[in-house]
Amino acid sequence: MEREIDRVPDFVDRARGAILGQFIGDAMALGSHWHYNLLERQRLYPGGIHGFELPSPGHYHAGRRPGDPTHYGDAARLLLESLVEDDGFDERRFGRRFVAAFDAGYAGYRDKPTRLTIENASPHLGDPSFAFQHGADDFQTVSMCRLAPVVVAYAGRSERDAVVARVVRVTQANAEAVAHNQAFARILDAVLHGTDLASAIGTGCAAQTGPCADLVRIRLGDALAMQDKPVVDATGLVGRSCYLPCTFPSVLHACLRHPGDFETAVLETVRAGGDNASRAACVGALLGAALGASAIPTHLAERLHARVAIEAAIEQLLAPIERLTAETGSSAGHRSRV
Numbered sequence: 001m002e003r004e005i006d007r008v009p010d011f012v013d014r015a016r017g018a019i020l021g022q023f024i025g026d027a028m029a030l031g032s033h034w035h036y037n038l039l040e041r042q043r044l045y046p047g048g049i050h051g052f053e054l055p056s057p058g059h060y061h062a063g064r065r066p067g068d069p070t071h072y073g074d075a076a077r078l079l080l081e082s083l084v085e086d087d088g089f090d091e092r093r094f095g096r097r098f099v100a101a102f103d104a105g106y107a108g109y110r111d112k113p114t115r116l117t118i119e120n121a122s123p124h125l126g127d128p129s130f131a132f133q134h135g136a137d138d139f140q141t142v143s144m145c146r147l148a149p150v151v152v153a154y155a156g157r158s159e160r161d162a163v164v165a166r167v168v169r170v171t172q173a174n175a176e177a178v179a180h181n182q183a184f185a186r187i188l189d190a191v192l193h194g195t196d197l198a199s200a201i202g203t204g205c206a207a208q209t210g211p212c213a214d215l216v217r218i219r220l221g222d223a224l225a226m227q228d229k230p231v232v233d234a235t236g237l238v239g240r241s242c243y244l245p246c247t248f249p250s251v252l253h254a255c256l257r258h259p260g261d262f263e264t265a266v267l268e269t270v271r272a273g274g275d276n277a278s279r280a281a282c283v284g285a286l287l288g289a290a291l292g293a294s295a296i297p298t299h300l301a302e303r304l305h306a307r308v309a310i311e312a313a314i315e316q317l318l319a320p321i322e323r324l325t326a327e328t329g330s331s332a333g334h335r336s337r338v
Contacts, residue, residue: 008194009294009295010292011321012321013293015318015321016288017290017291017293017295018148018188018286018288019080019152019288019317020296020311021148021266021284021286021293022076022148022282022284022285023073023281023310024266024284024288024296024300024304025266025280025284026072026076026280026281027052027067027073028266028284028303029051029070029277030052030053030061030066030068030070031052031053031066032053033055033061033277034277036240036273036274041273049270049271051266052066052303060109063107065305067304068305069306071108071109071111072146072278073281074101074108075098075146076146076148076149076281077306078098079146079149079150082094083149083153083317084313088153089154089167091167091169095131095132098117098132098170098171099117099118099122099125103118111140111142111242112136112140113135113136113138113171116136116137120134120136132169133169133173134169135169135170135172135173135174136171136173136174138174139172139177140243140275141242141247141248141275141282143172143177144244144282145281145282147167147181147185148285149314149317150163150185151188151189151192152318160189164181164182164185165178165181176212177244178211179213180212180216180248183207183208186200186203186204186208187200187286188200188286190203191289197255197286197290198259201252201256205220205252216248219245220252223248223252223253227256227257231253231265232271234250234253234254235269235274238250240273240274240276242274246274247278247279247282250279251279254268255287259290262291262295262296262297262300265287266287
């Protein structure tokens with residue numbers, strides 16, 4: 001049942017919720033990630049999918065424990081901590097950290113865009129002028145599912161779209177990926193500032209311009225056309241794959257279907273299978289922003305093994321905003337320094 005919202009979260013609570021919700025969504029999908037055959041998944045998990053499953057032997061994330069992140073979550077934490085350390089987004093610094101973190105010694109799964117990004121960057125690592133804007137020609141959801149802290153850091157700022165494009169191109173030098181990430185950032189920014197999810201989704205997609213803007217609006221139309229269907233069924237209609245034609249409408253659909261219930265929206269996304277980790281991270285960010293961190297069930301946050309470190313980085317990212325709020329009495333989402 002959808003929970004009744006009896007209080008209005010402020011910007012800081014929404015910002016905490018967006019980032020924390022992103023990490024929770026990713027971790028909830030760890031064991032059930034990339035199961036496309038739901039009958040086979042049922043044989044592996046006969047009690048059903050309830051979030052934070054243990055990866056089965058031979059799985060992409062085998063060896064990780066419930067409460068650990070997927071490789072998406074590892075990259076998301078790297079981006080969050082980079083924003084804090086660099087006082088904003090620096091593509092050269094982040095790109096070098098990304099290559100170092102996910103090179104051959106990485107103890108986890110390396111997806112195609114990660115491998116190609118490292119391959120493209122490796123010949124240029126000795127060149128300090130290399131801008132790390134030559135990632136894979138790829139339009140999966142790998143950038144979007146770690147984008148929440150970037151949107152928080154640049155919320156309400158005129159340079160947000162340009163920064164998002166730079167973030168995406170580190171690992172995805174692809175116009176379709178850039179356009180969908182910019183639309184997602186616009187939606188999340190609006191929600192952080194108090195716009196309801198349905199309005200933010202509609203206006204955020206409609207406002208996208210430039211290459212692939214028409215594709216963004218097509219995917220919005222897909223999401224709206226499926227509103228009478230449960231999340232699992234709707235996801236199956238557009239496809240459970242990692243690519244944005246499947247993931248983007250499914251993310252929007254889950255948020256529109258369960259706008260007042262963080263746990264249900266994320267859990268149903270996880271149950272829908274396929275690339276559920278990327279979708280659940282995005283749904284977690286949007287629902288976390290809509291409802292605020294104070295509305296995220298404590299038992300979900302407590303399952304994160306890296307919760308203390310993640311929350312510490314969130315507080316460091318938000319510290320300038322909180323100082324500005326205290327000085328001005330306003331909850332506007334602008335960092336004092338970026």
